[in-house]
Amino acid sequence: MMVGYGDDPHAAGGPARHIPVLLAEVLEALSPGAGEVIVDGTFGAGGYTKAILASGASVVAIDRDPDAIAAGRVLEQQSGGKLRLVQAPFSTLDEHVESADGVVLDIGISSMQIDQAERGFSFRADGPLDMRMAQAGLSAADVVNSFKVGDLARIFGFLGEERHAGRIARMIENRREKHPFERTLDLADAIETHIGRAPKDKIHPATRVFQALRIFVNDELGELAKALFAAERVLKPGGRLAVVTFHS
Template structure:
């Protein structure tokens, strides 16, 4: 982890996007632009997207698609998957994408493919991306020295919300316990360094994948790092999965 290798850092930069190399390699299974195995594992170990799609109950799939993909047809798609996989399991990216498109349809004015949000949700879930982001933010708090800078680039609202909540929480003094209002105040561990910064038209023209990027930054104070309380992040409650290295 970050704080196992870095101490007294001048700065920490977290780029939360998926690399173009991963997206463009069909054999990694991140995209349905080209056919590939339904994988999506960044570390290439542990639970794959195919494992999730072919074994999780429809209710759990619906929660994943709804929370992580903000997919309005989450329930319909989950029930379709549960029914279809009894005849033939999903193993390829285009098979899943085509099944979703056939089931929910695609209007002439739709800007994105009907499977886009489901694929996003599966990728985030398989790699525990929101949990990894939360752990990285807490580690950065421990690793940065006073005056050190934290900069985080996110690419969708779920990630940005987590970063925004963390910086807001750490930029305010807080009591040691909400059950003990007279407890000593804990000093703020960060100062906000402006609001969210988005790319300009020229940058988007040069790199279209930067369109949804947002940069947030904060400066470390000299206050001791706080305990790692995951409740501040508001992470959605999703099916529990044993991750590689967890017991």
């Protein structure tokens, strides 16, 4: 396995610890070569991008997270013009490159994003209820504190497959009037208190709600659908598309 670059603690976003998954499989599927152009739609800590650059191909690397792009600037400068970084959603990849030999998307969030409590993706440590990869737009707190109870229930049920979606949505509606939800641990504790936790439960009772909020806040399903069409528009005949996704 290859550890992401960015062990420089002064890099934006702090030390990068993301270990790229399925790197060998991605390289085999993309089969990048000298003179080719590959779009890495999920730059993250640059693990895929670095390996693709090592093959001699050029890379247009996209990430919607300004911290990921800022931390990648050193690599861009060192690349001798072979790497171009773009801060954007990957659904717009066809606005940043005319044609490509390969496109790779490594869907989800990076370990840097999960591990930084202030990004608000996790309830392992307390942080603001944020969850925005792009650090702009509607936050998870905005959704939880302002959406109608029926909409919250649909988000938790559809995007989190949460069987207590309605109960949790009603609890949120009652509680937020007196005391809006602003912190990850506050929401996680309120869900646990409300629906309880059986000893046999393997996951925390708030896990599915957090997954649903993250997918909703970042429009992850819409992004993927649009990106697949965008990839089709830029890929040359014989071009390769690799999509990596993990859901437990």
